[in-house]
Amino acid sequence: MAITIDPKTQKLNIRFRVNGYDKQFYLSSGLKDLAKNRIIVESRWEEIQRDIALGRFDPTLKSYKFGNHQNVALPVEREPLCRLWDKFLAFQSQHLELSTLESDYKQITKIVTELSSKPIEDAPTIRDWLLTKYSYHTAYKTLAAFSRCCKWGVDSFLISSNPFEKMQLPSPKKNSNENGDKAYTLEQRDLIITAFESHPKFSHYSSLIKFLFWTGCRHGEAFALTWGDVSRECTRISITKAYASRVRVVKGTKNNKRRVFSCLQGSKLQSLLAEVKPDSPDPKELIFKSPTGQRLNLNILDKCWRAHDVGEYRYNGVVRELADQGIVPYLKAYSTRHTFATWAIASGASPEKVAYWIGDNVQTVLRYYCHPEVTKAECPDF
Numbered sequence: 001m002a003i004t005i006d007p008k009t010q011k012l013n014i015r016f017r018v019n020g021y022d023k024q025f026y027l028s029s030g031l032k033d034l035a036k037n038r039i040i041v042e043s044r045w046e047e048i049q050r051d052i053a054l055g056r057f058d059p060t061l062k063s064y065k066f067g068n069h070q071n072v073a074l075p076v077e078r079e080p081l082c083r084l085w086d087k088f089l090a091f092q093s094q095h096l097e098l099s100t101l102e103s104d105y106k107q108i109t110k111i112v113t114e115l116s117s118k119p120i121e122d123a124p125t126i127r128d129w130l131l132t133k134y135s136y137h138t139a140y141k142t143l144a145a146f147s148r149c150c151k152w153g154v155d156s157f158l159i160s161s162n163p164f165e166k167m168q169l170p171s172p173k174k175n176s177n178e179n180g181d182k183a184y185t186l187e188q189r190d191l192i193i194t195a196f197e198s199h200p201k202f203s204h205y206s207s208l209i210k211f212l213f214w215t216g217c218r219h220g221e222a223f224a225l226t227w228g229d230v231s232r233e234c235t236r237i238s239i240t241k242a243y244a245s246r247v248r249v250v251k252g253t254k255n256n257k258r259r260v261f262s263c264l265q266g267s268k269l270q271s272l273l274a275e276v277k278p279d280s281p282d283p284k285e286l287i288f289k290s291p292t293g294q295r296l297n298l299n300i301l302d303k304c305w306r307a308h309d310v311g312e313y314r315y316n317g318v319v320r321e322l323a324d325q326g327i328v329p330y331l332k333a334y335s336t337r338h339t340f341a342t343w344a345i346a347s348g349a350s351p352e353k354v355a356y357w358i359g360d361n362v363q364t365v366l367r368y369y370c371h372p373e374v375t376k377a378e379c380p381d382f
Contacts, residue, residue, distance in 0.1 A: 002045050005033050012041045018052055021059060029066045035094040036156070039087050040066075043158050081120050081146070084158060085112045088149040091156075107138070108145045120150065123163035131169075140169045183338040183371045188328040189213050195318050202304040202318050207276050208288045208296065209336070214269045215261055216340025216358040216369075218242060219333065223296045224250050228283030234273035237261040239359065245297035257359045305333045341369035 002016045014027040031037035048064055051057045058064065089105060118126060130139035143164060150162035184192070193213065196206035211222055220242035229238045240258045243250050263269040288296050306317045316324065323330035337358060344354045351362045
């Protein structure tokens with residue numbers, strides 16, 4: 001291997017020989033053996049190999065030295081977008097959850113594959129191609145990701161500039177009909193719960209829907225809960241993990257915040273858990289399961305909340321049925337979290353407490369999860 005590690009300093013070096021030269025060449029990077037540094041050193045080794053192949057190798061090694069910004073950076077046109085993107089993902093994988101990589105970068109990686117070896121300098125052509133082939137939202141999201149990738153490439157001395165920095169599109173306008181970030185009133189919340197309880201097909205999921213409305217927890221956190229997370233009296237719930245439906249793995253919570261959700265003896269939440277709790281529960285047994293005992297996921301929740309397909313026919317879920325009848329507006333299933341946060345604050349709980357209960361920060365709660373317009377009606381017993 002050309003890239004070696006100094007046993008004393010644990011720093012990365014490059015050792016190699018070149019035909020026509022008697023000596024072995026040695027280049028010290030001064031960088032410790034870390035994943036992000038390996039990418040930088042590997043890129044430098046690729047540059048040296050390229051110069052050897054093209055007959056322009058610098059035997060003094062001055063043009064390959066680390067730390068010299070003018071010499072270290074490669075010209076933009078010499079780095080294909082697909083290769084830089086692969087290096088960017090390799091770096092991101094060192095500190096991002098697999099589920100985050102899947103949700104944020106999977107589609108973009110497919111688009112990069114379509115672009116093949118398109119050089120980075122063709123940023124305007126790439127932008128126009130994206131707008132022609134994909135929706136505005138996809139093009140906007142992809143260009144933003146390419147810009148982050150190139151910024152990382154500049155910071156890592158892989159390219160000299162970020163050609164996508166000036167290629168960014170204006171933020172997409174929100175659909176005026178899109179109300180997925182709003183909350184239900186308490187009367188509407190209770191109508192939904194009642195409809196689930198009496199539904200001929202989806203009544204089994206009423207306990208999950210109640211739990212989501214009454215705790216505001218993320219759906220993946222509810223899918224991962226086991227009886228070992230609940231105290232004997234069902235008054236304390238430890239939320240320490242979540243189930244990522246896309247990649248089918250149990251991981252830490254979204255921001256790795258571990259929290260305990262407490263409720264009073266005799267409260268609606270405590271009574272719910274006590275009612276569904278087995279006589280001698282296995283600590284590893286899931287609290288919320290499908291009728292066949294399978295782990296719940298976002299697809300199952302969407303099926304009973306919104307709609308599901310059977311062959312060529314589409315059947316509405318519980319909330320979609322209520323919305324079609326004009327009983328409640330249709331909001332996405334994540335409105336359970338918005339509803340809890342909004343009404344918890346409206347009922348007198350401080351934003352700090354609500355932020356702890358739902359595992360977020362105060363700024364996010366006030367900005368995204370609090371909808372004062374929903375609380376204009378009189379507030380019943382929360």
